[in-house]
Amino acid sequence: MSGPEETGGSALIVIDMINTYDHDDAELLLPAAEKVVPVLAELVGRARDAGAPVIYVNDNFGLWRSHHGELLDAALTRPHGDLVEPLRPDDDSLFVVKTRHSIFHDTPLSYLLWQLGVGTVVLTGQVTEQCVLYSALDAHIRHLDVTVPRDAVASIHAQLGSAALEMMERNMDARIVLAGEVEFRGTRWPLAEE
Amino acid sequence: MSGPEETGGSALIVIDMINTYDHDDAELLLPAAEKVVPVLAELVGRARDAGAPVIYVNDNFGLWRSHHGELLDAALTRPHGDLVEPLRPDDDSLFVVKTRHSIFHDTPLSYLLWQLGVGTVVLTGQVTEQCVLYSALDAHIRHLDVTVPRDAVASIHAQLGSAALEMMERNMDARIVLAGEVEFRGTRWPLAEE
Amino acid sequence: MSGPEETGGSALIVIDMINTYDHDDAELLLPAAEKVVPVLAELVGRARDAGAPVIYVNDNFGLWRSHHGELLDAALTRPHGDLVEPLRPDDDSLFVVKTRHSIFHDTPLSYLLWQLGVGTVVLTGQVTEQCVLYSALDAHIRHLDVTVPRDAVASIHAQLGSAALEMMERNMDARIVLAGEVEFRGTRWPLAEE
Amino acid sequence: MSGPEETGGSALIVIDMINTYDHDDAELLLPAAEKVVPVLAELVGRARDAGAPVIYVNDNFGLWRSHHGELLDAALTRPHGDLVEPLRPDDDSLFVVKTRHSIFHDTPLSYLLWQLGVGTVVLTGQVTEQCVLYSALDAHIRHLDVTVPRDAVASIHAQLGSAALEMMERNMDARIVLAGEVEFRGTRWPLAEE
Numbered sequence: 001m002s003g004p005e006e007t008g009g010s011a012l013i014v015i016d017m018i019n020t021y022d023h024d025d026a027e028l029l030l031p032a033a034e035k036v037v038p039v040l041a042e043l044v045g046r047a048r049d050a051g052a053p054v055i056y057v058n059d060n061f062g063l064w065r066s067h068h069g070e071l072l073d074a075a076l077t078r079p080h081g082d083l084v085e086p087l088r089p090d091d092d093s094l095f096v097v098k099t100r101h102s103i104f105h106d107t108p109l110s111y112l113l114w115q116l117g118v119g120t121v122v123l124t125g126q127v128t129e130q131c132v133l134y135s136a137l138d139a140h141i142r143h144l145d146v147t148v149p150r151d152a153v154a155s156i157h158a159q160l161g162s163a164a165l166e167m168m169e170r171n172m173d174a175r176i177v178l179a180g181e182v183e184f185r186g187t188r189w190p191l192a193e194e
Numbered sequence: 195m196s197g198p199e200e201t202g203g204s205a206l207i208v209i210d211m212i213n214t215y216d217h218d219d220a221e222l223l224l225p226a227a228e229k230v231v232p233v234l235a236e237l238v239g240r241a242r243d244a245g246a247p248v249i250y251v252n253d254n255f256g257l258w259r260s261h262h263g264e265l266l267d268a269a270l271t272r273p274h275g276d277l278v279e280p281l282r283p284d285d286d287s288l289f290v291v292k293t294r295h296s297i298f299h300d301t302p303l304s305y306l307l308w309q310l311g312v313g314t315v316v317l318t319g320q321v322t323e324q325c326v327l328y329s330a331l332d333a334h335i336r337h338l339d340v341t342v343p344r345d346a347v348a349s350i351h352a353q354l355g356s357a358a359l360e361m362m363e364r365n366m367d368a369r370i371v372l373a374g375e376v377e378f379r380g381t382r383w384p385l386a387e388e
Numbered sequence: 389m390s391g392p393e394e395t396g397g398s399a400l401i402v403i404d405m406i407n408t409y410d411h412d413d414a415e416l417l418l419p420a421a422e423k424v425v426p427v428l429a430e431l432v433g434r435a436r437d438a439g440a441p442v443i444y445v446n447d448n449f450g451l452w453r454s455h456h457g458e459l460l461d462a463a464l465t466r467p468h469g470d471l472v473e474p475l476r477p478d479d480d481s482l483f484v485v486k487t488r489h490s491i492f493h494d495t496p497l498s499y500l501l502w503q504l505g506v507g508t509v510v511l512t513g514q515v516t517e518q519c520v521l522y523s524a525l526d527a528h529i530r531h532l533d534v535t536v537p538r539d540a541v542a543s544i545h546a547q548l549g550s551a552a553l554e555m556m557e558r559n560m561d562a563r564i565v566l567a568g569e570v571e572f573r574g575t576r577w578p579l580a581e582e
Numbered sequence: 583m584s585g586p587e588e589t590g591g592s593a594l595i596v597i598d599m600i601n602t603y604d605h606d607d608a609e610l611l612l613p614a615a616e617k618v619v620p621v622l623a624e625l626v627g628r629a630r631d632a633g634a635p636v637i638y639v640n641d642n643f644g645l646w647r648s649h650h651g652e653l654l655d656a657a658l659t660r661p662h663g664d665l666v667e668p669l670r671p672d673d674d675s676l677f678v679v680k681t682r683h684s685i686f687h688d689t690p691l692s693y694l695l696w697q698l699g700v701g702t703v704v705l706t707g708q709v710t711e712q713c714v715l716y717s718a719l720d721a722h723i724r725h726l727d728v729t730v731p732r733d734a735v736a737s738i739h740a741q742l743g744s745a746a747l748e749m750m751e752r753n754m755d756a757r758i759v760l761a762g763e764v765e766f767r768g769t770r771w772p773l774a775e776e
Contacts, residue, residue: 097302098302099302099305099306100305101525101529105529106300106301106302106303106304106305107300107301107302108291108292108293108300108301109300110300111293111294111300112293114725129551129555129559130555130559133555134525137489137522137525141489141493143696157558159551160551160554160555160558163517163547163548163551163552163555164551164555166545166548167517167518167521167548167551167552170545170548171517171518295719295723299723308531323745323749323753324749324753327749328719331683331716331719335683335687337502351748351752353745354745354748354749354752357711357741357742357745357746357749358745358749360739360742361711361712361715361742361745361746364739364742365711365712485690486690487690487693487694488693494688494689494690494691494692494693495688495689495690496679496680496681496688496689497688498688499681499682499688500681
């Protein structure tokens with residue numbers, strides 16, 4: 001079982017923040033998202049500076065023919081484009097499209113993390129009590145360490161969001177911290193293209 | 195278990211034909227690919243005419259930031275671009291990126307087929323004794339019916355290709371036919387975007 | 389995609405109730421388990437009377453060589469065997485061993501439900517905010533309908549248990565009911581052995 | 583990603599040899615199985631002597647309530663019980679029940695190998711061009727090293743069996759050897775029970 005999985009570096013995962021905010025419950029999500037965006041933008045910057053991979057994992061909103069440029073354009077031109085602009089992926093950002101639910105379900109993320117030698121995922125974005133919770137579980141099952149900065153995840157229902165964080169801490173061995181406390185360890189990023 | 199899975203339509207799956215042909219064994223694959231391309235181009239046309247979804251499932255060649263346009267451009271501009279041009283996806287084509295191996299492994303294809311109401315996958319492309327074989331197995335495990343037109347799949351080693359077709363027929367209940375014999379049944383394609 | 393999955397019957401799933409109650413947090417779980425056992429015993433009886441399959445899905449507590457008889461014996465002879473006795477599997481009960489987490493993760497349960505023609509799973513047992521929650525998510529992802537009788541599931545932390553039920557209802561389309569409200573629909577159970 | 587996966591020991595996997603030999607194609611399989619049994623019995627003995635885990639992975643023949651004792655009894659009492667007796671699991675053998683196809687599909691084998699610190703699986707048993715081939719692929723996808731002793735696997739169709747071995751060697755990085763060449767490296771077996 002030799003291979004790239006041994007370095008134990010960190011990756012910053014940004015979940016569903018390339019968003020049109022026109023789904024059900026968007027009005028409930030927006031106040032939390034507005035608080036999270038500047039915190040997360042700062043965290044993305046620190047990950048880039050530390051040489052840690054930043055991986056956007058995002059629903060495709062049913063746009064099966066779309067690539068991330070189209071998803072990004074769709075999100076930037078909506079009324080809440082100001083929540084997307086500060087988190088715009090740069091040329092080094094990785095982008096994984098998911099269908100729904102966990103960031104691992106039917107996506108190549110496991111394989112990508114293995115290639116990168118990532119042992120710790122820093123989960124950020126939305127929604128705390130949905131995708132973030134499900135993704136923490138799937139990461140834990142895959143023997144990855146999980147860190148969740150509580151000020152960089154957004155919930156629809158504050159109480160369920162708090163419960164989700166407590167579940168992650170108690171039952172999935174997640175470290176619940178503040179964004180300012182996250183430290184990134186190096187990986188073999190950037191990958192030489194195969 | 196209600197849902198869209200009930201119609202039992204067909205989808206044409208085109209595996210790894212958006213290809214730069216610069217990998218190991220490419221020289222062994224090219225003669226077979228050259229024979230397959232015109233047959234497959236004709237089959238793609240018939241699927242489009244019948245209203246059946248055409249789904250390209252393709253390796254990303256390590257281009258994690260890439261969308262299908264970049265993959266297509268990369269392939270079209272190589273010396274064997276003439277093998278890609280006749281199979282160029284049109285605006286209605288669906289595109290799923292895989293990392294390696296089966297078309298189902300760590301991809302959203304299962305979910306997409308379920309949404310489309312597809313019960314039969316018509317597997318075409320390359321390599322018969324690798325991705326096509328692995329994909330037939332994964333389709334069979336998922337209770338999908340499998341059809342493989344033997345003149346629309348390309349092998350690296352002719353003998354292993356023949357053995358793979360025999361394995362699919364004997365052990366995975368696949369129908370092995372000629373491309374001219376494939377008939378497409380309708381699905382709920384095109385999807386209304388969610 | 390023809391096959392046995394079409395009847396849409398119900399199965400009663402009993403999660404981790406064959407239990408030695410000697411793990412961490414057992415003292416927190418016991419009061420809830422004591423309330424659940426008689427309710428669940430009655431529900432198991434009604435499922436049997438209705439001809440619905442009763443499927444025990446249970447951790448193996450590290451006993452890799454064990455079969456369900458050994459797991460049952462181990463549990464019955466512990467100080468809390470009185471919580472196991474009323475739920476003792478009968479000769480028609482099905483038994484699936486899981487390693488940890490969801491009832492679907494690395495188990496044959498999906499395949500078994502498909503064979504049985506089950507479209508609705510009635511999830512019972514423990515722990516509400518752990519295995520039951522994770523299993524509801526995995527059932528939802530697999531397009532199964534989920535019913536959870538709130539008086540037939542036990543939590544370690546009452547507040548997290550309530551939050552878990554609310555997550556299942558809001559985000560996984562689960563029906564949260566009382567055990568007395570559950571109605572079982574027939575399946576093709578018992579299976580003719582293959 | 584710390585954990586037990588680091589030692590890189592070997593496990594001997596015995597596939598579908600606890601068998602009633604009353605399925606379709608059994609008559610075609612028997613001559614090959616008869617040659618394999620004594621070679622495999624010797625290899626099982628050497629694995630035990632070396633302290634390597636011996637893991638039986640076996641279809642349940644539809645006996646969902648069964649444990650390995652019942653499967654073993656069923657197999658021993660059939661006309662071909664003499665092919666089962668020399669491979670009888672001892673008290674230290676591990677036993678994993680599969681439904682069909684690969685040894686990894688919907689089984690806890692991945693988790694068990696991870697706990698044991700196994701990096702190399704030695705695949706033996708039957709059928710070369712079916713379960714053994716599918717299992718080699720799934721092991722390769724999981725970044726496990728694969729060794730297949732060609733005289734310890736049995737095929738139904740000799741030509742497809744040979745093709746399967748060639749596919750494993752060429753396309754799944756498997757080492758194809760003779761049983762006498764297999765060397766076992768230690769693992770953290772036996773596991774302390776959790």
